[in-house]
Amino acid sequence: MPIIKFKDVWEMYRIKFIIEGKASWENFWALQEINFSMEKGELLGIIGENGSGKSTILRLIAGMLKPDRGGIEVAGSVSGLLELGAGFQIELTGRENISLQCELFGLRVDQAKERFQQIIDFAEIGKFINAPVKCYSQGMFVRLAFAIAVHMDSDIFLVDDTLSVGDEYFQKKCIKEIFKIKQRGKTVIIVTHDMAMLQKLCARTIFLKRGMLIKDEETAKAVSFYSQTVGSPKGIAIIERNRFSLVFNNGKLLLNWDGKLITPSSGGGYTVFGVSGVGYNSSQAEWDVQVSNSQLVATGRFYHLAMAQIWRIEVCENYEIKWDIEIELENDVQLPEVYASVMLSDEYKKWFIDSERGMFPEITEEDKNWKTVFLKNGSNICIGVYPQDSSLLKLPSLLFEQSRLGYLGQGSVLNADYFNPSRILQYKMIPVSTNPVNQANRFICFAGKIMINNPDINDYISKLQNEFVISSGNLKLKFDNGQLGIFFDNIPLTKANNMFTAFFTNQRWYSSDSARWILVKESENRLIARGNWDGLGISQVWRIEICDDCSFTWDVVMQVKQNIELKQQRLRCLFSEDYKVFFSEYASEKFSDTFNDTEVDLLQRCIPMGQVGLQDYDGKLPVVSLSFSEETGNFVKVFNSDCYIKARLIHLEKVESEEKAMFPPGQYECFKVRFSVGRSEPINRKDFDNVLKDGNLKFVFDKGSGRLYRNGKEITKNIALYTSLRLNNRWYDSFSSALWKIVYKSGNQIKAVGKWLDLPLSQEWEFLMKDSGQIEWNVVMLVGEELALDRLQANVMLSEIFTRWTGGQDEGAFPAFAPDIDDDWDCVWQIQDNGQLISLKEDTELNLPRISLAPKKINPGWGLKIINSDQYHRGRVLQYSTSLKTTFLPGSYAYFSGILTMRDK
């Protein structure tokens, strides 16, 4: 049962006109044949121009008017605010007015009291509540009126445009309140000119025009329709056909597809007549339009120009719109240049003119003028646009064709300015009059056709799009406006922005998708793309070539036209999150399955050269790897992306030092990458076998650290076995500052080499699993250049389960962890220049072994320490170290050699 029902409602006003003292009465239909109904709990918007009958509808609902014909059913009490100050006694104070309104609404005294404070609190007009209402500003008025109306708790709530008087804060509050009212199951009707607010609030909207209900549908569609038909009513006509509707509005053609406006609401199809250097836009003319079925004839006259134009528009089958423009000239008038244009939404990204095609450059803040993207002369040209991805089909393709008229013509594609971003398809014609000069004449100056969503064009476009693709076997590469995507068996391996390049200059990053690209497809498997950054004097040339069915190369060359500083360049690849593991010659690691708010460099590893790749667990995705040469100075970083993109990132980086960052004009090779896709095994996967096992004991070497497990449970903690050295007050740890590679692996032995990235230094580690729970750890340090190191350490960090220590003859319990987190860990026990056995044991009966470290040899100046780490690490550390500053000459040094023993009690 509807709460509000309008059944064929007509409302007439008798209006007295007084012309020169003579009075005459005229009937005026404010509403004609209005039918609609609303269910309880609905939120309805009403839009329309001034005088279209919006407020009359509200008044009828409020019972302030009765319909002259038809019937209205309103099942419930009504409140709201219709006109400013209605119902207020201006001499009374705000407070008195509140009680007056409560009385008028029929509230009992106790009810009124209860709401009194709520109303005052909501209105927030401070001490003015005690001032006469006549002293109020408009805003205060609305605040009070709205507060009162809201708190009457009626079944139906009406809001006229008055809300816009309030400030933004109060408007937001009102909008919130209106939602609350709706949640309480009340019915709300809003009349407004604020389309943005309307779209926030209402799902359904009624559009009124001259007292008639034109549209009653979802808000977005009604609003779009409304904005298209604002204007002089004589010049408005609408033709609808299935998915398409065309609105002619005073010299503008607005096109809608599936209820969505594909032209900007300010523009659309229009003409400009150029007469001696001055352009006369068709929307400036005065129009008169006749419409019949699917045809319309519109005549437009300029005030100050002795010419008129007649548009004949017909919407035919297959969404073809014929658009003929006839021109009528009076005597002695110079023939104008005629521009016929179609302005389109900037959601269109791609254009074509005949067989030329390209992407529209993005419209940025700097674009204050229109910019020609492409231009072609000729007499039979066809121009068109299509959306970024035609498979989504949110926007239809559109083709604008000009029939052969024999005039000299020009077709062009333009970008409009930043303030009104849109795409423009334009024809310029210089008509030749067929009639003798100096005679009034009338002739067709433009005959065009707009084809929307024509399947033939879609075929044509998909052919065009294929030219952005190169493929061989299962491998397919798709170039898309500065981005390269990899497909294997038609499955995309890359995601989001796929793969692109970027460089850092002028304090910001420029990525390749902001460049203008021109493509040459040299063959089925070779593509050359040239991207130009306007205004930067830089362009990139990408050479992409598929070598065989499972690999391709991608070379990036930078062409610099003027001196430019480029500190950093990168090639950024975003791979599917279904890839779970990354591997390189040095390491292999799992990606975290959770993505954080920001790009996470947890997995960041610098790989200076060679190869890096990704694979998944179950082999559903082909292994993908990229190898790059050292010549170009590239190195790789691996990331987990943020949670919005959800991708695995591989960055190929090129970083220049300060003095080399300036690039004079010339050509520079930036990246040279070879991608392999679908090779079943990563090349050196076996090398990653980094585990030693003996009985219940397991040792895992893990890139500069080693972990001990007993019965599958880790007894080391956090950073576990590692070495650390200090230079100029900076620590270089084996697990974070060096790249490791296993060089030998047998049943009970691992040999690994770690190269420090920032120091001329490497270490050779050897782990030997001996019988009965013993592991020997040997460290040899190789120094390449003379190097003065402050401190050197070999550490074993063990679990905090161990609560007691022994050192030589001493024994003790660990204190609590220091609360501050820093490098300065508490030393519990130490000995210098003397070999002792240090060990740890637990206090309770957890059946853990006693674990001890015994160096084979103590170097002079070195000693042993038992250390309690900090609150963050919560580990016990057995350490062999020195804090003497030592200068190392190039050569090889025995750094540490010791035995880690685990002995059960």
Add this chain to the structure above:
Amino acid sequence: MMLLKLITVKINRIYFFRRTLWNISVKQFKAKYAGSVLGIFWVVINPILMMLAITFVFTAVFKTGIKDFALFVLSGILPWMFFSGALSEATPSLSTQKSVLHQFSLPKEIIPLSIALSYLMNFLMSGVIVYPVFLFQNPGIITLAVLLPAILILTYIFTSGIVLLFSVVNVIFRDLEHLVGTLLMFWFWVTPIFYPIEMIPGNLRWVFNLNPLSVFILFYRDIIFYCRMPDPATFLGVVIWAFSSLSVGILVSIWFESSVLKRI
């Protein structure tokens, strides 16, 4: 039947807003005497002053022979003042009280009706003080006083009908509000307030029978002054007049509803 249905719908609607009606009436009643020195006492002072004036004129100047002339006048003056006060204030009310009418879904009838109700309160107040005086003259009227509430309600119903009619007509025919003062004065003279109906010559009696107010005044006078049961014709008269007045008032108000709403 159709008309009856229309009337009941309207009355239902007004009944729905009874609380508003009550609130407005109380407010108006309070507002009337707020600020004056003698305040609420005016409800008594006014009729007494009027009674004194009439008594003076008719006993000292015209030498009327009616026994207890002061009380005779007093018995009829209260219902008259209720009626005339309500009518003179309610007639222009639809145009003067616009702001109330812009209140949502409030039936516009509420306004004249509330004015009538506030005058009824006035009447009650003065009646409570003035009518006990008649007990001294004739204690027997205490038994007839049970009829008082009934005639009060009927008077209110009758007055409601008239004020509705006048207020609605006044919207369409604005001159009515200027005419109403004179009309009331004429009405006062043709209503047997300061003379008994028997003084009217027989051939003019029909004019008085057409005047609905005379039945009401006679009713009051019978029970208060003469201490006698009104005859059945009077009984029937007040009931018929009361309900036909209300029906006409409501029907006119419904009939002109659309145009009235547009004009105010």
